[in-house]
Amino acid sequence: DSGVTQTPKHLITATGQRVTLRCSPRSGDLSVYWYQQSLDQGLQFLIQYYNGEERAKGNILERFSAQQFPDLHSELNLSSLELGDSALYFCASSARDAPYNEQFFGPGTRLTVL
């Protein structure tokens, strides 16, 4: 158990819908990262927050957005969902900002878009 929690574990929804994925980092960690893992794309970095501020952006679509709240939990919002958005979404946390960026991954949220 990494200490990172993600909810929900599974999510099944329809195309065009909007969902919110939630992540609570390990106690004391200030950085939160979001990743998407699909069979054909591997693990893709989406976005990083550090102490409430956006720090780095990867391959995140405009339909996706995220934020980190004052209590350091984070939410990833996915809207206008498409079939191709079906994937495992991981959240990871680390104590500090880059570098020295040892990350601990949560169990993931499996999103299925029908």
Place this chain on the structure above:
Amino acid sequence: EDKVVQSPLSLVVHEGDTVTLNCSYEVTNFRSLLWYKQEKKAPTFLFMLTSSGIEKKSGRLSSILDKKELFSILNITATQTGDSAVYLCAVEGNDMRFGAGTRLTVKP
């Protein structure tokens, strides 16, 4: 464009064998290279490397980074069936970039 390339993509060995997994990279503003092990669930952290030539070791696993040649290797000695997993290399530059992984299968 930044990229991380792992080789081989897949490897099948027998218990007791030694394996070497490779990770080469081209990233802007290199900060660190990380190795993860992923079984059926979330990746678990193995090593973080920031300096060339300094070997990191944990039991039967070890890793080293060459910042001049832009690659890292992960060695596993005396492999066991429990080592079967996908091994991911990630490089932190301006963002985090993962390789496609090496799927290691260790047969009894």
